[in-house]
Amino acid sequence: MQTYRGKSVFGGVAVGKICVYQKGEQTVKRTKIENAEQEKARFNAAVQESIRQLGELYEKAVKEVGEANAAIFEIHQIMLEDEDYLDAVQNIIDTQKVNAEYAVAVTGDNFAQMFAAMEDEYMRGRAADVKDISERIVRVLSGGAGQGIHTDEPVIILADDLAPSETVQLEKDKVLSFVTVHGSVNSHTAILARTMSIPALIGTDVALDETVDGKFAVVDGTNGVLYVEPDEETLETMRRRQREEQEKKELLQTLKGRETVTLDGKKIRLYANIGNSKDLASVIHNDAAGIGLFRSEFLYLEKETFPTEEEQFQVYKQVAETMAGKPVIIRTLDIGADKQCDYFELKKEENPAMGCRAIRICLTRPEIFKTQLRALFRASAYGNLQIMYPMITSVWEVEAIAKIVEEVKTELTAQNLQFGDPKQGIMIETPAAVMVSRELAKKVDFFSIGTNDLTQYTLAVDRQNPELDAFYDPHHPAVLAMIRMVVENAHAEGIWAGICGELGADLSLTKEFLKMGVDELSVSPGRVLPIRKVIVESSCS
Template sequence: MEIYQGKEGFGGIAIGHIKICRVPRGESGPFVFDQEQELLKLKEAKNQVLTALSNDYETALHKYGQKKAHEYDMQSILLQDHQLEDAIIGRIINQKCSVGKAISGAGKYLEEVLSQEADNYLRSKSHSIKELTQRLLSSLDDSEGFEVYLGEPCIVATKSLTSAELLQLDSTKLLGLFVEDSTANSHMAILAKAMNIPTIIGCEIDPAWNGHMAVLDGGWRAVYIDPDDQTICDMEERIQQKSEHDKRLMKLKGKRGITKSGRAIKIYSNISSVSEAAEAVECDAEGVGLYRTEFAFLNRDTPPSEDELFDEYRALAVNMSHRSVVIRTIDMGADKNPEYLHMAPEANSALGCRGIRLCLRYPQIFKTQLKAILRASVYGDLSIMYPMISCTKEIFQAHELLEECKRELASENIPYKDAKQGVMIETPASVLISDEIAKHVSFMSIGTNDLTQYTLGVDRENALLTDICDYHHPAILKMIKMVVENGHKHKIPVSICGELAGDETLTHYFLEIRVDGLSVLPKQILHLRKQIIEMD
């Protein structure tokens, strides 16, 4: 048995076989892949490179003449010659490795062989092989080596993982996650927490682990490879103890979060799908403080229709019964960027076109969502929340679009009900003008994840900066207090819906400054309620 320590972890315990789902290009050792699929990727990459070389040859020929264009012609000849291709195919079939690994290995081998040739012409081909190898690697899809199909229940190990990729995995077969390059506050990690997936981050993955039995302990950030019988027995006992503890917490259902001295705070749930609403109800959430809607827009070729979204939000309203539901409008951008938007890559996507900025840039998509919410409001207590607000102008523009939606629905005699409008406070600018913002909305909710990264100037997705991404920083706590005071000044409620809401070391502080509500994962609700009830 071997034991490895991750830098961060959360969730419970997972026991199962490891499946490595992402292979870094040209870095990892051999893996067993679907060879036909890898050969198809090679064929597609070859065709793409040949087309690009042909275009580059014509451009160079017209601009610089035959001498400059010759290099592209040379690479094209080498790619169509079977020496390089046969070497790549041989590695895929005989070494059972990914196409990226095969291209890298074959390229390095031929480059070394040619560099030792006595003939100057043959030696010159060495440089052409190197550039050709890089072209082939670059032409592969960014998700090359990432397998979505899990087959049997397993613990997934991967070099990196986005929230969109996580959604593609079958959650019924996903026992746990190792992610080498990420942080506990990345979008992917937040989604993994919501899905109750035991996860370890920052543990270097050994390719040899593929297929081995393992125990993942998210709480202790430990990975046990080939665990002995006693370790498995101990872990199974801990899982049973946790289950019994959770059953005892169920006795708190129906009670309110009120301290012994009478201070009260509402406890809501953060969820990302209609199916999670059932868990929120089971855990006795007083409502949904944050319903993430962007996942309905991902992993598809076109945006969802108004009727699709209406069906989703109506089901959500019905499932939550009389409880209030705050629906956050599309918060795409950053690592959640669907291809159908045709957005150019951004140097710093966290500071780019995301949240309300993206909504206002694509008003038809935004209006489709707003209409669906208005229509679904007939079936429950729904509110609308706009993310990434940085100025009141954005609020006014959103209000105008909502009014347009109402007029259009009324003109078509489609039933709808007005919905309260609120904002997420997650930029320093919105904190500093929260006194003004509070005049134009019905509620404010503080998103502490983005607020922390923007205030401290720290990318929360960057694993190198984990140590200085301090969510307890005095500046953050002061900002939360400022927003609460400004909200109460204008008689509107202020909640917290970021990761900090579930941080039990700060619950007393939140009660002290009169935060109105905390929105957390369903599994945290009764734990938090127990803590509040036991407070003086």
């Protein structure tokens, strides 16, 4: 038995044969050409074909992993239309009189190195994207066929790394797991893997050759271990865990339709986090009592220009109607930091996580904010829609929001447009908001604690930087003390307080949250039933 350790991307156990996935990277030769214009025409045609292919991948990804996770293919399409990139390729063709394949390969390497050298973690992540699109163009220029796994039986895929385009093309029923030598837990591929619920490891030090190809193996996605040709004891242990996990899944299904009430009678709001209306089926399937976080920024990230009031209204209305009276809490746009949107034309910032983002954009560019608020208020007439404002640090911000809201309501009334009276709350994501939460609670209807940013700002640790993983501790006593303080101050003013960050899905803290008096937990749809199981078996005392 050979044992290899990696970093877990998604838990679970997979048992089956290994299939080594070789990218089959093409050797690009430098060839002198006579007609630069003709070569540039070849390049432009290859770009258009690549954009078409990415469009097909986007449609496939939307069906399989949802619109938010498919957005990477729209980003790749946009990158293929970037003038700097296109000009660089054409300039090499013009000045060096070389073939398009070589010009694309050189440009791809140059841009990837440029991105990789940047200080911003998000921008460094774009290095892999520019390599991916460049390889796609070269493949089109060379007449190369699409890549994929061709197998008659489900397999464990072993690869150096997997680009998002490769991951989404995998036939889900033929993939038991994937294990890569490189990659990041925050990469697009890792996000897709988690959405597809495929046990996965990255950073696994294993050779990609015939010594493992076709061998029987086990992937322990929970503990980050790959066993090649496991001994009987290990195999039996893993198969037993696999059976236990399946039994747990089946047992959890019995919790559907059951109220989320503790043993001592406290009802907990157990909601789901989603990125767009395409995730509604998952919310309903997992029996969430509502939507605790609808990330409206994806409406902006998926567009090439600002979504109109009508476009937003139709989406919010659909969600409110579909949830049939259950709460739908929509967060106003949270653009900025690691979520950049070119057409916002935000200035380059040295520290974007602490820069112009979320409510700061809304209050400094009220025309954008008003458009979204008009759509939200109009949609609130069609269901139990509620509004949540992110990145609040001061009472004056809430008061400024209230003034803009009144202006919007006055405008809608003057236009004789129907609108509701939605509850309005705020996200508590900063230590400043925690410290003034008693005063803030007098101004709003509810609190939702965003533990991802709260941890980042409390510990002064960039949560996007993998080199600081050891320092990013959401269980830190200071973070937990702040959560407790927020809940106490909310209750003192008669409003409820919940958690919508990743920590809300942490089963090891569920009982502690109940003892703190947390009223609501909003988690990814797949975590609803596991959390419900803990709650109904626990008490708040």
